Amino acid sequence: MQSCKRATELMSQQLDRELSGSEKLSLKMHLFMCRHCRKCDAQFKVLHRLASARSQVDKPDKD
Amino acid sequence: MADYADTVQVSGYRFGVVEGEGTLTDKEGRTPLGSDEVQQRLQAIRPRLLAFARIQLGDPVQAEDLVQDAMIAAWEGIGAFTGAAKLETWVFGILKHKLVDEIRHRHREQTTGFNPDEMPEIDGLFNPRAHWLPASRPQKWHEPEQACLQDGFWQVFDFCVLHLPESTARVFSMRELMGLETAEICESLGISEQNCWVILHRARLKLRACLENGWFSKGDSNAIL
Numbered sequence: 001m002q003s004c005k006r007a008t009e010l011m012s013q014q015l016d017r018e019l020s021g022s023e024k025l026s027l028k029m030h031l032f033m034c035r036h037c038r039k040c041d042a043q044f045k046v047l048h049r050l051a052s053a054r055s056q057v058d059k060p061d062k063d
Numbered sequence: 064m065a066d067y068a069d070t071v072q073v074s075g076y077r078f079g080v081v082e083g084e085g086t087l088t089d090k091e092g093r094t095p096l097g098s099d100e101v102q103q104r105l106q107a108i109r110p111r112l113l114a115f116a117r118i119q120l121g122d123p124v125q126a127e128d129l130v131q132d133a134m135i136a137a138w139e140g141i142g143a144f145t146g147a148a149k150l151e152t153w154v155f156g157i158l159k160h161k162l163v164d165e166i167r168h169r170h171r172e173q174t175t176g177f178n179p180d181e182m183p184e185i186d187g188l189f190n191p192r193a194h195w196l197p198a199s200r201p202q203k204w205h206e207p208e209q210a211c212l213q214d215g216f217w218q219v220f221d222f223c224v225l226h227l228p229e230s231t232a233r234v235f236s237m238r239e240l241m242g243l244e245t246a247e248i249c250e251s252l253g254i255s256e257q258n259c260w261v262i263l264h265r266a267r268l269k270l271r272a273c274l275e276n277g278w279f280s281k282g283d284s285n286a287i288l
Contacts, residue, residue: 003193005185012264016238016245039201043271046207050220051239053211055115055155 002030004037011041015048096150101141105134108151112158114217118224118236119162129165133158159241166237167251181228182262183269201271204279216278223273227266234259235266 007030010023019027031038096104112133116126137144137154144153188199195201210216224232237248238259245259254262 003189004195005189005193008268009260009264012267013260016260016263036195036200039203040271043201043204043207043275044267046204047267047270047274048239049208050211052242054217054220054240055152055159 002026004030004034007031007034007037008040008044011037011044015044096141096144096146101138101150104150105137105154108154109134112154114221115155115240116158116162118221118232118240120165121225121229121232125165129161130158133161136161162241163237163243163251166233170252178230181230183228183231183265185265185268188268188272199272202275202280204275207279210278219274219277223270223277226273227269231262231266231269234262235270238263 007027010019010027013019014024014027031041109130112130113126116130117123120126120129133154136157140157144150148156188196190196224236227235234248234252234254237243237251238245243251245256245263248254249256249259
């Protein structure tokens, strides 16, 4: 099984580029096995969405 | 109007009001917004533009100048505003262009001090077999999608971004806050795409941990501020 560290690299890169077929498969396998990385994967995606909301004005904050 | 004039005089500029012009017209002579409304809305969004620019540039004075430039450009170019997007989104777009220009300019002039090797250390998160150390394992986040609606969240977010090494924060914010593609970022900063991915990976790991400590593990209290 690939390491968690390598899995986090692929989780990050899938937000920036299209992963290859084998990369997708190995990430999927790892996520199936590892609940910590499943949380990390979901949280990277949340970060990605939240960060893009930083300059959206539909949900105003009060700074 | 007096309040407005007071608050917009920054860095020697005066964000002028066109005398005797009650409404603004676009090329077809339509009047999507009254000038008072435009002024009020530009003024209202100014703190958010400033916070955004500060993250990008790291230099508060330069961030003020750039925001002021963007607001002047918005005011002068209001005729090009069609009302298709919200005014605030349109102004943010102007600021983003100015930020990218500034970052490119800095890189050309070699004044960025951009050092792609200055990256956050992530080995402390993993054991020698490269699996999560118990203390670093991601925890459950409390209502993550609601975070940006809550008071104080963006202060914690900015705190976490600004505590990354400067070069890392720059790449992260160009990618995630400004939505640029990695190819564009590499070109602007003169780094390889591979390097860009490494930097983003480390930035996300660090930011994830920082937001977890500062926000998500504690519900809506902001413990680090």
